[in-house]
Amino acid sequence: MTATIALLGQPNSGKSTLFNALTGLRQHVGNWPGKTVEKKEGSFTHNGNTYNVADLPGSYSMSANSDEEVITRDFIASGKADVVCILADSSQLERSLFMLADYAGISAPCFLVLNMEDVAREQGKFIDAEAIEKKLGIPVMMFSATDTKAYDKFYATLKRALRERSQINVSALESEYEKIGGYNEIKEQLSDNSVPGYTPMWLTVKYLENDTVVSAKLKNELPKDKMRKIESLSVNSEGAVATGECKFAWIDEILDGAVNGRKEKTSLGKLDRIFTHRIWGKPAVVLTVILGLLASFIPALPVMGIGSLIDMLKNVAAEGLISAGCPDFIRGLICDVIIQSMSYVVKMLGFVFGVTLVFGMLEEVGIMARISYVFDNTMGKLGLQGKSVMPFLVSFGCTMGGAAGARVIDNWGQKVLTIALAWAVPCGAAWSIIPMLSTVFFGAAAPIVIVAILLVMLLHMWITAKIFSRGLVKTEDRYGMIMELPPYHKPKWGSLMRYVLGRTKDTFFRVTKVVLLVCVIFWLLSYAGSSDGNSILYNIGIAIEPVTKFFGLPWQLFLAFIASSVGKEGAVGVISALYTGGSYSAAFSDAMSGGGVAANLNEILLANVSRPEALAFIFAITFNLPCVVALAATYQEIHSVKWTAKIALYYTVTALLLACAAYHIGLLIW
Amino acid sequence: MKLGELKENSEAVVSGISGDARFVGRITSIGLTPGCHISIVKNDKNRPVLLYSRDTMIAVNRKECEGIEVTEVRA
Numbered sequence A: 001m002t003a004t005i006a007l008l009g010q011p012n013s014g015k016s017t018l019f020n021a022l023t024g025l026r027q028h029v030g031n032w033p034g035k036t037v038e039k040k041e042g043s044f045t046h047n048g049n050t051y052n053v054a055d056l057p058g059s060y061s062m063s064a065n066s067d068e069e070v071i072t073r074d075f076i077a078s079g080k081a082d083v084v085c086i087l088a089d090s091s092q093l094e095r096s097l098f099m100l101a102d103y104a105g106i107s108a109p110c111f112l113v114l115n116m117e118d119v120a121r122e123q124g125k126f127i128d129a130e131a132i133e134k135k136l137g138i139p140v141m142m143f144s145a146t147d148t149k150a151y152d153k154f155y156a157t158l159k160r161a162l163r164e165r166s167q168i169n170v171s172a173l174e175s176e177y178e179k180i181g182g183y184n185e186i187k188e189q190l191s192d193n194s195v196p197g198y199t200p201m202w203l204t205v206k207y208l209e210n211d212t213v214v215s216a217k218l219k220n221e222l223p224k225d226k227m228r229k230i231e232s233l234s235v236n237s238e239g240a241v242a243t244g245e246c247k248f249a250w251i252d253e254i255l256d257g258a259v260n261g262r263k264e265k266t267s268l269g270k271l272d273r274i275f276t277h278r279i280w281g282k283p284a285v286v287l288t289v290i291l292g293l294l295a296s297f298i299p300a301l302p303v304m305g306i307g308s309l310i311d312m313l314k315n316v317a318a319e320g321l322i323s324a325g326c327p328d329f330i331r332g333l334i335c336d337v338i339i340q341s342m343s344y345v346v347k348m349l350g351f352v353f354g355v356t357l358v359f360g361m362l363e364e365v366g367i368m369a370r371i372s373y374v375f376d377n378t379m380g381k382l383g384l385q386g387k388s389v390m391p392f393l394v395s396f397g398c399t400m401g402g403a404a405g406a407r408v409i410d411n412w413g414q415k416v417l418t419i420a421l422a423w424a425v426p427c428g429a430a431w432s433i434i435p436m437l438s439t440v441f442f443g444a445a446a447p448i449v450i451v452a453i454l455l456v457m458l459l460h461m462w463i464t465a466k467i468f469s470r471g472l473v474k475t476e477d478r479y480g481m482i483m484e485l486p487p488y489h490k491p492k493w494g495s496l497m498r499y500v501l502g503r504t505k506d507t508f509f510r511v512t513k514v515v516l517l518v519c520v521i522f523w524l525l526s527y528a529g530s531s532d533g534n535s536i537l538y539n540i541g542i543a544i545e546p547v548t549k550f551f552g553l554p555w556q557l558f559l560a561f562i563a564s565s566v567g568k569e570g571a572v573g574v575i576s577a578l579y580t581g582g583s584y585s586a587a588f589s590d591a592m593s594g595g596g597v598a599a600n601l602n603e604i605l606l607a608n609v610s611r612p613e614a615l616a617f618i619f620a621i622t623f624n625l626p627c628v629v630a631l632a633a634t635y636q637e638i639h640s641v642k643w644t645a646k647i648a649l650y651y652t653v654t655a656l657l658l659a660c661a662a663y664h665i666g667l668l669i670w
Numbered sequence B: 001m002k003l004g005e006l007k008e009n010s011e012a013v014v015s016g017i018s019g020d021a022r023f024v025g026r027i028t029s030i031g032l033t034p035g036c037h038i039s040i041v042k043n044d045k046n047r048p049v050l051l052y053s054r055d056t057m058i059a060v061n062r063k064e065c066e067g068i069e070v071t072e073v074r075a
């Protein structure tokens, strides 16, 4: 037998924990067709039966406030799921049953899992699942998603739910709704199959809540006269207040007599008093992120070491291929493209692994929500959420880590905007070059250059936010924060590890494709065959030098700028090779792996490059797109070729404009 | 009075919610409906208001607080 189950629940109800525990590594992250919303699917077998699991995106309700919620609704109504598993948090039962109340009236069969049984017990709450089940008419169970021993019970309830295929008993809820003016009149116009998958009660309630998707559907499906009757009833723009009251009244009724225990106290814990402190909150949050970033290097380093080994393999392979008489072109393709890309990807995976682990843990423990709280106001000015501060800080180390860290931002537009801004933060590789180049050219004035770069970074982020937010963050999405600060949880290493490994595996496949593609293109463009000087890139560089010179970049520097889009470490190597007249294409591929800097680099640079040109070059590479791997990581997070390309193009152009400005300012000074 | 005007440690009952359908939907789905009891945990300038309601700690941005009308109750 094969069955499909869909998981539905408010944030922090334990949905991811359950999904990961059920599917383990048999999960797959993709996109919902035509949408940028992440689609998480997986499968497992139990007693010879196969179950497909869909982790439905969504937030607090079944309304049409976001793409996620609409997708979730459509998926459930389509009947693709045999049963819907609704999760609620036993420790905040009243509030978290809102999802169930909002679901009531959808035709797909469901069952209710009251998760966090252990937390509720600790709070001294006693919940009578059987009493709740009697009132609801669907299977109800107490559960702890983090307790591996509890899963037999889950499988048993799942089986029962699939057998019974029961729907929520809505009669008590409906009598609440009937008190709302206009409810009966609207419902009279609807029939059971007005819109397949939904009952007239549910449709009426959504109509009263001004749900635009539902009213559009009704307009399509209903005969004109019926629709006219519905429209003639004036609907209050705050209809959701009244229906919300009904839902909670119903929830109270369901829980009446089924829950007892003491009420929780309301004071902040010690840690929260620091994190939410008016003065110390921000430093505490920044310090936490920086410590997290440093900690993420610990699991990352061994994997990065493997990446370096692959890099060494390149030379061995090259020698082997040469002695075997392999054509130069093939050797280049194998060594400089394939092995090189793999080395990049593996090094990067180390970092993605570390960042996902550490920041996944901060999210799980509940610290991420505090970060949101503290920076909500500041980031709100850029059209972002408080959480966005975290990717920015991480990007000082590595942009790709920042992109991976942006995963915790739940609004897609804000996630893209966050990553787009994080690119403006100079990464570790840039910091390894800027001070060196600045010192060579500007001596004691080097710190001024660095300060200038930081100021330009802030300006860049501000302007970029203005430009990009228009297309990305709709004004109606510019909510300030309305969110729960969940209680702290101990991290559950097992499920966290499964999540991180799954993510890393996914990243590997997606990113490898992008990196290979970009590296092949670069390599082809820079491939010069046996005689130097006829690569496409070289010819383009020479041809457009009159233009690039205006930006302060002679062709050598311009090519180094282009190379810096693959990896910033390589840029210096390329200059060094080009000015010493060494084999240019070899230099290019060497440079991409970060090697090949001439010993007398300082003299070479000073002899060939003027100070304004140097200034232009420093700004050009600092604010160029960070590297090919960051590009791939960005694509992996935002799932949109269009936006990835837009951001990349934008950065190339702005880097050149900044270089131009720096050059002409430099000309005025020197 | 508005939610944002409540002092730290005060207790109140939500008396009304106003705004567009999306705002109202978000506020009710997190558990704030007319008649529900709240206590203010923290209310610092330039920070969201932290409140406790239905067993949950909730942070509400200052601007969104404008749409939430409350009546203070004396403990």
Ligand SMILES: Nc1nc2c(ncn2[C@@H]2O[C@H](COP(=O)(O)OP(=O)(O)OP(=O)(O)O)[C@@H](O)[C@H]2O)c(=O)[nH]1
Binding pocket: A009, A010, A011, A012, A013, A014, A015, A016, A017, A018, A115, A116, A117, A118, A119, A143, A144, A145, A146, A147, A363, A364, A365, A489, A490, A491, A492
């Ligand atoms: N003590 C306890 N903790 C749990 C239980 N289930 C989940 N958690 C923890 O609760 C936190 C939130 O769980 P998630 O699985 O991330 O919740 P979610 O519903 O996926 O939340 P979002 O990712 O925000 O949608 C994590 O720290 C879990 O480890 C449980 O039964 N008992």
